[in-house]
Amino acid sequence: MDKKLSKEELVDLIDSLNPKIKKSLKNTNYQDRNDLEQEIKLKIIESYEKIAAIEAPNFEEFLAQFLTKQK
Amino acid sequence: MNPLTSHFFSHSLEFLQQQYSAFFEQPIIQVFLQNPEHMKILTETLDSPSSHNICHLNETFKIFYYRAKVYKYMCSLIYFFSVDFDKRVRKQRERYRMVLDATPSDAVGMIDRVGNYDVQLEKMGETNDLSSHISDEEMIKALEKLTAKQNLVLTMVFSYGLSNKEIAAYFHESPQNISSIRKQALMKLRKHYMDEVYNRKEKSHCG
Numbered sequence: 508m509d510k511k512l513s514k515e516e517l518v519d520l521i522d523s524l525n526p527k528i529k530k531s532l533k534n535t536n537y538q539d540r541n542d543l544e545q546e547i548k549l550k551i552i553e554s555y556e557k558i559a560a561i562e563a564p565n566f567e568e569f570l571a572q573f574l575t576k577q578k
Numbered sequence: 579m580n581p582l583t584s585h586f587f588s589h590s591l592e593f594l595q596q597q598y599s600a601f602f603e604q605p606i607i608q609v610f611l612q613n614p615e616h617m618k619i620l621t622e623t624l625d626s627p628s629s630h631n632i633c634h635l636n637e638t639f640k641i642f643y644y645r646a647k648v649y650k651y652m653c654s655l656i657y658f659f660s661v662d663f664d665k666r667v668r669k670q671r672e673r674y675r676m677v678l679d680a681t682p683s684d685a686v687g688m689i690d691r692v693g694n695y696d697v698q699l700e701k702m703g704e705t706n707d708l709s710s711h712i713s714d715e716e717m718i719k720a721l722e723k724l725t726a727k728q729n730l731v732l733t734m735v736f737s738y739g740l741s742n743k744e745i746a747a748y749f750h751e752s753p754q755n756i757s758s759i760r761k762q763a764l765m766k767l768r769k770h771y772m773d774e775v776y777n778r779k780e781k782s783h784c785g
Contacts, residue, residue, distance in 0.1 A: 524652055531660035535667065538739060543663050550659055551652060558651060563643035565636035567583045573601055574583075 514555070521551055587627035591620070610642055708733050720770035728763035735760060 521528075528547050532540040564572060586594065595602050602608070611617050619638055623631040708729065709718045721729060734740045734748070742760070746753040 520648070520652070524649075524656065527653055527656055531656050534660040535664040536739065539664075539667050543660055546663060547656055547659055550655065554655065558648055561644065561647050561651065563640050563647055565643075566639035567632070567636055569606075569639065569643070570583050570586060570601065573604065577600065 517552065517555060517558070521548055524551075587624060587632065589624070591624055594624070606643060606646060609646070610639060616642070708736060711737065716771060716775050717767070719774075720767045723770060724763055724766060728759055728766070731756060731759050732763050 528544060531547070532543055535543050586598070589597070602611075611620065616638060619631075619635050623635045709721050712718055712721070721732075724732070731745060734745050740748075742753040742756045746756045749756070
């Protein structure tokens with residue numbers, strides 16, 4: 508399995524985040540909600556590069572980080 | 579391999595959970611280990627800490643952590659973007675209000691048309707209450723059941739897009755009261771709709 512997100516997975520991810528998006532629509536007037544929904548999805552797709560650049564530590568790195576922080 | 583972590587892999591899970599309880603209390607670790615598959619990988623690695631097993635654990639955890647970070651990132655993105663968007667739209671409205679008496683170079687100003695009798699417009703103005711926007715018969719019946727005030731509040735909310743605060747100023751009441759009237763009205767509509775439409779449909783399906 509590839510660590511980085513593929514573009515297909517990004518679309519799946521947007522689908523799975525749909526309830527969250529719907530909830531955030533309440534932040535605006537109901538006349539603007541469809542616009543907002545579209546813009547959010549666009550924004551997520553635009554931020555693909557940024558998402559792909561997120562770095563995560565592996566198990567050992569995380570453990571080592573945690574242990575050094577505790578000392 | 580890191581000397582700090584090599585020590586970790588030479589113990590059993592029970593011992594580790596005692597010794598490194600703070601580590602196992604980390605939210606990311608807790609959620610990671612909730613998945614039985616991840617738990618299995620960890621116990622296998624502790625049973626035989628070969629480099630292959632450790633590598634596998636590392637990779638699985640890395641993917642998991644990455645996903646968690648992406649989700650977190652997206653959730654904040656969605657939230658803050660929606661707040662920003664609302665601010666932007668409001669500002670736009672504030673700046674570019676609809677101007678009635680400015681004259682576009684080639685047409686008559688809008689204000690000249692306001693006073694004129696326009697059959698189409700008059701019709702719309704006359705019946706701007708909610709039932710004129712609805713084609714569903716049951717819904718119209720449900721609307722008739724509402725009290726006059728409930729109907730008026732819903733009309734103001736949905737036809738004119740007024741906020742609770744504005745409606746409250748109109749009635750000289752508190753916004754909380756308007757909110758509860760609106761809630762009750764919607765509940766009444768929903769109840770009527772559920773009773774009449776869904777139950778009847780179910781009955782007709784059952785024979």
